[in-house]
Structures are given as C-alpha cells and as structure tokens.
Amino acid sequence: MNIQLDYNNIILQTISPSWLPDNIRASVLRLDLLHPEVSGNKWFKLRYNLEEAIAQGKTRILTFGGAFSNHIAATAAACRLAGIACTGVIRGERPAVLSHTLQEASAKGMDLHFISREAYRLKNETDWNALYPDAYVVPEGGNNALGAKGCEEICSLVHDTSFTHIACAVGTGTTLAGLINSASPQQEIQGYVVLKGAAYLEHEIQSLLHPATSGATLPHWQLLHQHHGGGYAKVSPALTAFITQFYEETQIPLDIVYTGKLLMGFRQDVLDGMYSKGSNILLIHTGGLQGNPPADAAT
Ligand SMILES: *Cc1c(COP(=O)(O)O)cnc(C)c1O
Numbered sequence: 001m002n003i004q005l006d007y008n009n010i011i012l013q014t015i016s017p018s019w020l021p022d023n024i025r026a027s028v029l030r031l032d033l034l035h036p037e038v039s040g041n042k043w044f045k046l047r048y049n050l051e052e053a054i055a056q057g058k059t060r061i062l063t064f065g066g067a068f069s070n071h072i073a074a075t076a077a078a079c080r081l082a083g084i085a086c087t088g089v090i091r092g093e094r095p096a097v098l099s100h101t102l103q104e105a106s107a108k109g110m111d112l113h114f115i116s117r118e119a120y121r122l123k124n125e126t127d128w129n130a131l132y133p134d135a136y137v138v139p140e141g142g143n144n145a146l147g148a149k150g151c152e153e154i155c156s157l158v159h160d161t162s163f164t165h166i167a168c169a170v171g172t173g174t175t176l177a178g179l180i181n182s183a184s185p186q187q188e189i190q191g192y193v194v195l196k197g198a199a200y201l202e203h204e205i206q207s208l209l210h211p212a213t214s215g216a217t218l219p220h221w222q223l224l225h226q227h228h229g230g231g232y233a234k235v236s237p238a239l240t241a242f243i244t245q246f247y248e249e250t251q252i253p254l255d256i257v258y259t260g261k262l263l264m265g266f267r268q269d270v271l272d273g274m275y276s277k278g279s280n281i282l283l284i285h286t287g288g289l290q291g292n293p294p295a296d297a298a299t
Pocket of ligand 1: 042175176259286
C-alpha cells in the first residue's frame with residue numbers, strides 16, 4: 001500500500017493549564033496533526049485493514065457510521081489516498097441536506113448508502129458481500145483486531161519513557177486496547193469513556209488484548225465511566241467553555257465528542273486528587289476535529 005503519512009507531523013506537547021498543579025506533569029500526543037484529512041486514531045485503526053483488503057484482492061472498502069462519524073471521514077480520505085473505492089453505510093434515511101462530514105466524504109469519492117436505523121442495528125448480521133462482492137468490510141469505528149494492532153504503533157511514537165500514565169478517550173475501546181497491548185507494564189492506562197452506560201466495554205477491550213499465553217505482562221488499565229457528560233455527543237455549556245479555555249491556555253483545539261471530554265474528565269480527576277504527585281501523564285489527542293460544528297454554526 002502506497003500511502004505515506006508523515007509521522008513527523010505528530011508532536012508531543014507539554015501542557016501547563018492553570019488547573020494543573022506543579023507536582024503533576026502532563027503532555028498531549030498530537031495525533032490530530034498527522035494529516036489534514038486522515039488525522040487522529042482512525043488512521044491507525046484503518047491501516048492494517050486497508051493492507052488486508054488489498055492483500056485479499058478486494059477493490060472496495062465498506063464501512064459504517066453516523067452522519068458526523070470521524071471514522072467515515074477518515075475512511076473516505078484514506079481510501080482516496082490508497083486509490084481504493086469505498087462505500088459508507090450511513091445510519092438513517094438520506095437527509096435533504098447532507099452533514100458537513102458526509103459532504104466531504106462524498107466529495108472524496110465515497111458512495112453513501114443510507115439505511116434505516118432498524119436496518120443499521122442489524123448491520124453486523126447483514127451479508128454485505130451479497131450486495132458488494134468486491135468489498136472488504138471494516139466494522140463501525142474500525143473496531144477489530146487489525147484496528148487494535150494499528151493502534152499499537154501509537155506508543156512507539158513516544159520516546160520519552162518517563163510517563164507513569166497514558167490516558168485516552170474511549171468509544172469502542174479499540175484504540176485503548178492497542179495502547180494496553182503496547183505500553184510498558186509499569187504504566188497505568190486510563191480510558192475516559194464518552195458513552196453513557198457502556199458497561200460492556202471492559203469485555204470488548206479484553207477480547208482485543210494479547211492473550212496472556214504470549215507471556216507478555218500487560219499494564220494495569222481501567223475505564224473511567226463518570227466523564228461522559230450526559231452521553232455520547234452531548235454537549236454542555238461547561239464543556240464548550242472548557243474547550244475554549246483549554247485552547248486559550250495551550251493552543252490545542254479539542255473536539256466536542258472525544259478529546260474535550262477526555263481533557264475535562266482529566267481536569268476533574270486531577271482536582272479530585274486521583275493522580276498522585278509525581279505523576280506524569282501522556283494524554284492522547286485522537287483527533288476528531290472534523291466533527292466540530294463550524295465556527296459560524298455556534299451562533
Ligand atoms: C473514534 C474516536 C475515538 C474513539 O476511539 P475508539 O478506538 O473507538 O475507542 C476517540 N477519539 C476520537 C477523536 C475519535 O474520532
């Protein structure tokens with residue numbers, strides 16, 4: 001596969017927002033800077049899936065998402081770079097006006113296939129190859145073993161070995177699984193869950209971890225379920241105010257669905273004393289900025 005993304009675009013940025021005490025250090029790994037269109041964790045989840053599709057002789061990627069899905073945006077952009085056709089199966093009937101995400105995906109050549117919410121719920125039991133014989137199917141969110149494998153590369157981008165904790169937003173948990181599989185055993189991995197009531201996630205993540213039989217010692221990890229801020233994609237005035245203030249203090253833009261909730265949850269945990277003094281936390285900026293409402297829509 002001949003996509004060359006420049007990992008040198010990714011920087012590790014030390015932050016010192018006003019709420020961070022002097023005896024706790026924090027840095028942000030800026031995966032959002034990887035590529036203007038294929039930014040963030042979605043690239044890592046897609047790369048081995050694209051390779052596998054090509055190895056199997058498939059000529060199309062088929063995947064799933066909602067109207068604002070970062071995964072749909074990244075898949076459309078990555079497939080265009082890889083020169084492979086793609087279909088996005090989109091939840092819900094085709095709206096009169098496409099979302100910004102879907103307009104962009106369509107402009108990059110993705111075929112949009114709208115299905116009802118009921119049909120969407122059955123997507124994993126549907127035989128998509130009956131309709132699209134040439135397609136390699138990537139699950140929603142890039143949530144499979146090859147997705148997690150790609151995310152194992154994220155840790156290797158960081159050469160500083162002094163981090164005591166790695167913190168990341170969790171949707172499907174695929175990215176977190178890759179981090180757990182590749183972090184040092186003495187590091188603590190913290191997953192900030194953005195969905196409400198997602199108790200099934202522990203089990204899903206467990207299923208993506210390297211089997212204990214490999215002899216590898218995995219780091220300790222936990223999911224933090226109290227920072228979803230009302231549920232998936234729910235935005236409160238407190239969240240938008242936090243994102244604005246964080247940008248003013250660090251120049252780092254955050255998205256409203258994932259990284260805003262990660263950082264706001266992290267601030268809460270710091271203020272609550274969850275991170276002991278001397279902690280050095282690596283926060284993963286997984287991207288997602290394409291999903292933010294355009295500035296003029298805020299008014
Ligand atoms: C999709 C996404 C996540 C969630 O990743 P999972 O691997 O599904 O847990 C986190 N952050 C951003 C910006 C995303 O787009």
